[in-house]
Amino acid sequence: MSELIKHECGIALIRLRKPLSYYQEKYGTWQYGLNKLYLLMEKQHNRGQDGAGVVSVKMNLKPGQEYIHRYRSIEQNPIQDVFAKVGKSVKKAMKSGKDLSDLKWVYEHLPYAGELYLGHLRYGTFGNNSIDFVHPVMRQNNWKSRTLVLAGNFNLTNTDELFQKLIDLGQHPKNYTDTVTALEKVGHFLDEENQFRFRQYKNEGFSNREISPLIEKTLDVQSILENASKDWDGGYAMAGLIGHGDAFVARDPWGIRPAHYYIDDEIVVVASERPVIQTVMNVKGSDVHQIKPGEALIIKKDGSVSNHIVRVPHKRKSCSFERIYFSRGSDKDIYQERKALGHLLAPQILKEINYDIKNTVFSYIPNTAETAFYGMMQGIRDHLMIWKKEQIRAKNGSISEEDLENIISLEPRVEKIAIKDAKLRTFIADDASRDDLVAHVYDVTYGVVKENTDTLVIIDDSIVRGTTLKNSILKILDRLNPKRIIVISSAPQIRYPDCYGIDMAVLGKFIAFNAVIELLKDHNKEQLIDEVYNKCKAQQNLPKEEIVNYVKEIYRQFTPEQISKKIADLLKPEGCKAEVDIVYQSIENLHKACPNDTGDWYFSGDYPTPGGNKVVNTSFINYVEGFEGRAY
Template sequence: MSDFLTHECGIAAVRLRKPLEYYYDRYGSALWGFNKLFLLMEKQHNRGQDGIGIGCNKLNVPTGEPYVFRRRSSERDALSTIFRKEIKGLFKMGRKTGLDPKDPAVVREHFNFGGEVLMGHLRYGTSGEFDDGSCHPYLRRSNWPTRTLMVMGNFNMTNTGTLNHALIERGQHPVFGTDTQTVLEEIGFHLDEAHTDIYRRLRDENVPGSEMPDLISKELDLQRIVAESAAPWDGGYSICGAVGNGDMFVMRDPNGIRPCHMLITDEVIAFASERVPLMTVFEADQKDVKSLDPGSVVTIKSDGSIHDGQFAAPRKYTPCSFERIYFSRGNDPQIYRERKAMGAALVDQVVEAIEGPMENAVFSFVPNTAETAWYGLMDGLRVYRRQQVRSEILEAQANGTLDEKTLDDLILRNWPRGEKIAHKDIKMRTFIAQEKGRDLLVSHVYDITYGVVKPEDALVALDDSIVRGTTLKKSILKILSRTSPRKIVVCSTAPQIRYPDCYGIDMSELGKFIAFQAAVALHRKAGRQSVLDRVYEECKAELKKPAGEMVNRVKGVYEAFSADEISEEISRMVTPEENEWDGEVQVIFQTIENLHAAVKGPCGDWYFTGDYPTPGGYATVNAAYVRWFDGIGGRSYDLPL
């Protein structure tokens, strides 16, 4: 994804099933679980770089001793820094006290993260300021372990405003307006209620106070608490939480929008946003890593017992297709195959766009995450050329014109030529992300390979997706044009992004989408401002309806145009105005039909089609249009519905 766009968070959780002594004896380290948490997070570092957080619950801690711990940081290189500091602190304590920092008993007593329940979060923020306080996990403390709660997740709720209003109506005083705080407080409220009911019954039965903590802990029903808490939620989420007594839960939204995977062995129960990190870190087979079912919650009691149940009925399965296109690491075997298929699906459009023989074209990719799809495109082009050669050989043979020269020309010429043209400077990108004057520097994020593209060549550059087109216009096309090709063709493995996302990706402002800008420009060129005005009134009318009755009125903006017409306008819009190169730019997009053909199984496509999986999506898209029309920026899915 060449556009600068934040997205997705990552979660990792490790629940040890053996005492620390077991891991010390077998693996030589009482920090086995802590190290596995680090590796799970490192293998998912692509999912979050704004900040990180880690948490730990220790089981069966003596009264008066701390049992829950947390560290968070939004500093650069926070992941390695936090883990390194914690381990250094352990060994520094050992030098001061003379205790052996490798001893499992010392680790458990003196190391904050020497517990059985470990959780970690990688943050890509879609709201709020990027400071330590905005990093997960969030913590709700109490002097009752069974009322202490730590929560983290990969999610967005579309109805945060409504949820916060419900807290206020209940009599609570929410301090923060984020969906994370809302989720924490909602689960915390129902946890408090369950705890209080059990406590009062035990008190009325004259149970001694010293016996109450264990009895309350045994009776807490996390599945019921989660089900009651999640009943009003509208969004996409995978959420992990831990109660101070050591009970733990992991849940996934009823539509399966956000991903979550689980591995269970004799030694550990582990969770992660992606499958491959679990396979790699624990050396597990693919068949042993299970994807959580939509609407399911896995609960693990403090005694280690596991229950996998439903907190809500599963709905239509609509996993986010951007996981397949871009977010998840490409070494997952299924995702790797699908990304190659997405590249191959563009062959017919690419062949038509280069307007000439393949020998007069160079095929490349930008950015590096598009490389897997590029392999698929190259495979597809070679298959296309082989079929073409076969037909030409048969035709020449039938005409009696097949000779050695003709055969050499057919076999040796006109094959697709792949080259590495664009090189991304990661350090420059990081600097620009923090620099207010980034527009002045963005054209230097990429560099090119000189001397490869000839003046008669068409240069084809494959991208994962094109969202805003900003980097394409201000950086990529300016740099690619320095190779002086006769034409530049930019291919998106994703279809045109026409509608906001409200389930985890930072794509909520409708007016920033290049496809939407193109449709608006076409209307205004044709003198059809009245269409835009009509859609505005229709969106306002929809927002007065109950969320479950709304429809997507923004579709009316696109109805007058074909996908090709919008692509042509996008091509014009992203062509740099000031450029010595005078060649043609063409932008082509994946078709929705080909996307579904490439992705095996269900595939959420609301940002392409406008067909949302939850009622909050329709509220979001209509609100986004109203905000754009009124000139109001910012997110459109955190208002009361």
């Protein structure tokens, strides 16, 4: 994507199933689990740049020894900062001459020499970027089985309802965020489960000291998660550690947010993405499994692992935008899906250029559109093969050597036109600087476009706001003096806000929405804005389950082609000499390319949860009233 759309969060969980001495002997280091955690987090760095955090739990220390350690960072390179802190105690011990082969001493004295680790990468979709909002978050207690650590890739659409429920329980939450409400909700039912077990064993005649290990052994994590999550509306992959050593990762019942795991007799690994686990653990894709929608992977203190349903699964609506852009393209399925997205666009592109391949240059906007580009070019070449056969057959055996050579040699002209200046990209931080510097994010390759003759076709994976296209890419492409520039989006028009973990929540920032508003003005249909606004306002106090997405009525007035044409008009820079057109993927082709991930609410407005309709209506109200704040 050429634009700065920030990513969702990433989780990484490690459970060592052997003593530290096992890893010391087999792998040469007791830090085996810690090293794997670091790699899992680095490989998922794309999922969060605002902060990082790590928690370690030791399960076999005596009372009075600190068994849980956490470090979080919001520094510029938070992962490096976290692990520098983690490694500080090791370096200090080495300098003081401690024998680090004495694993009993290591276990008892070095903070992160544990059996259970939870790491998190954060993009802050809720709350400001302070250390208080960085995961993992903790709820501590003198009873290990009541201590809770939580980290997740999630957004809940009904934080207001959940917050009120906590108040109704008699709590006084310290912050109004989905993270706090989730932590306190799980914590509440963790406390209740502990209390239930305590009364049970007390009635059976056990002493208080005997009861604690019994609770740790029999704690019903499945029941805790069932009760805690029953009111959650949103997308989530929620990971948690309980102080005595139980762990879990729960996934939303629609499968919106991803979670994958790998298990062998040495280790349990959970991460947001499959190829990350494949790479870090050097295992086959078939060895890595998805946590199913509505299920929780539960790891007990004794190392046993099981899957349990904690929410009734709904129709799978895993996020297709995750496939288009946010996930790592090294996943075998995602790679093929992105190629298919490009391939399916080929007939439309050929029609746009009037099949004039000779005078067309094909390229892509780096870096994430590259795979779709390969698919697009395969589609173009497939067409060319058909055309070549037709041309040769038409000659009926009388073709000259020159004609045959001309036919066979015709190939699409592929060039690397846009070159991303990665160093400059990372330098741009604030909006004011961005406006001045964005025009220089990309360089272009001169001398490969025939001036005033060639059409330049360039593919991007998605077009959300269009600001970088207008302020940078189209301007620099126009310097090459093409006759025409066609920008291809491998994703459909992004029309509706996301509310499940990706930072696309404000309607007024979507170029497709701005285009349809301009079309309403052009066609004297501006009254529809007030009509939809009034319908949305009338629903504000209804339960989320009764709310209808009336914003769809805005888009129904025009065809996708009309909206695309208006988007091209809005994004064409002042002074641009070339004709500019924009071609979007269809929703139908999106489903063909990503058949197993049908969550298309960005494009269709069909939200998988009731809270989605509430969010889109609130977002429209905010637009009309000029409020740019969060819609959920």
